[in-house]
Amino acid sequence: MIIDAHCHLAYEKWQPEKWWKSIAKLAAHKVKDLGIDNFDEQEFLKDILPQMFFDPSGEKQLQMMEEAAIDMVVLTPLDYGVALGDAKISIKEVNYEFSKLQLKYPDKFICFASIDPRRPEAADLIKQALDEWGMKGVKFHPGAGFYPNSKETYAMLEIIAQRDVPVLFHTGHMVQPLYSKYCDPIWIDEVCSDFPDLKIIAAHMAHGYYTQLFSMGECNINLLTDISGWQKKALNNYTDFCKILRSAIDSFGDSRIMFGSDGPFLRAVTSDKNYIQIIKNMVNNDNSKIKFTKNEIDNILGGNAARLLGILES
Numbered sequence: 001m002i003i004d005a006h007c008h009l010a011y012e013k014w015q016p017e018k019w020w021k022s023i024a025k026l027a028a029h030k031v032k033d034l035g036i037d038n039f040d041e042q043e044f045l046k047d048i049l050p051q052m053f054f055d056p057s058g059e060k061q062l063q064m065m066e067e068a069a070i071d072m073v074v075l076t077p078l079d080y081g082v083a084l085g086d087a088k089i090s091i092k093e094v095n096y097e098f099s100k101l102q103l104k105y106p107d108k109f110i111c112f113a114s115i116d117p118r119r120p121e122a123a124d125l126i127k128q129a130l131d132e133w134g135m136k137g138v139k140f141h142p143g144a145g146f147y148p149n150s151k152e153t154y155a156m157l158e159i160i161a162q163r164d165v166p167v168l169f170h171t172g173h174m175v176q177p178l179y180s181k182y183c184d185p186i187w188i189d190e191v192c193s194d195f196p197d198l199k200i201i202a203a204h205m206a207h208g209y210y211t212q213l214f215s216m217g218e219c220n221i222n223l224l225t226d227i228s229g230w231q232k233k234a235l236n237n238y239t240d241f242c243k244i245l246r247s248a249i250d251s252f253g254d255s256r257i258m259f260g261s262d263g264p265f266l267r268a269v270t271s272d273k274n275y276i277q278i279i280k281n282m283v284n285n286d287n288s289k290i291k292f293t294k295n296e297i298d299n300i301l302g303g304n305a306a307r308l309l310g311i312l313e314s
């Protein structure tokens with residue numbers, strides 16, 4: 001079974017305008033690095049983004065899952081509204097739309113709620129999303145300007161812990177004008193100790209903060225991580241990717257690491273199908289001195305997420 005434990009759906013009206021502008025700016029910069037100078041940010045915003053990435057109905061996502069043989073995916077909204085100004089559709093409505101997608105495709109989509117804990121309505125929304133709409137966990141984006149161990153976040157974590165569902169924190173670098181400093185995994189360390197029964201996922205193996213995260217993974221047995229967002233490393237520096245993943249397993253064990261794509265934008269780097277193939281090929285790879293067993297890779301690709309989310313493997 002293959003489960004993508006970290007993915008998003010993009011839609012213009014779900015995100016602040018400022019966010020889309022910063023994505024365009026970043027895309028222009030990345031493309032320029034590849035030697036392409038005539039990148040048109042306006043065209044990107046008007047044509048390329050909607051065509052390639054906007055997917056409010058989840059249909060592009062389903063098609064991509066079919067191509068990559070992904071059985072299920074965890075989808076979460078993003079709430080950057082407090083930092084960047086609200087999107088055209090309210091965060092409550094966005095969460096509700098995700099819950100409706102989960103209801104429509106219960107065998108494919110697992111949806112987590114997401115809201116900035118500083119919003120006055122955050123507690124009510126989390127309760128409603130989990131209790132009434134059946135959402136299966138909560139995602140937080142501290143890069144919007146709050147710490148995972150803040151008073152506001154702790155109030156939300158109490159609600160989540162009572163309901164025994166996982167919480168996912170973005171960790172690692174953050175697109176400007178959001179802030180990376182809140183996404184250092186060290187801010188989750190206290191959360192792990194104060195909520196020992198809560199399953200806490202640090203997203204993206206914390207990108208560049210991974211040594212910090214792996215050190216935390218040794219003893220924080222309620223801490224998990226996902227490998228979403230590492231496509232570029234896997235593609236361009238395979239040896240490094242193998243070393244880092246090996247080191248993650250050596251710290252966390254193979255039961256607390258999950259596959260993730262961080263789609264849809266990372267599909268500009270490589271397809272989910274290819275990313276999964278790279279990971280599958282790591283088993284007994286004779287070209288590499290770094291070894292992975294089939295069991296380790298099977299756990300990462302889906303077994304661990306299935307156990308975490310209570311999905312029965314057929």
Ligand SMILES: [Zn+2]
Pocket residue numbers: 006007008170203262
């Ligand atoms: Zn994410």
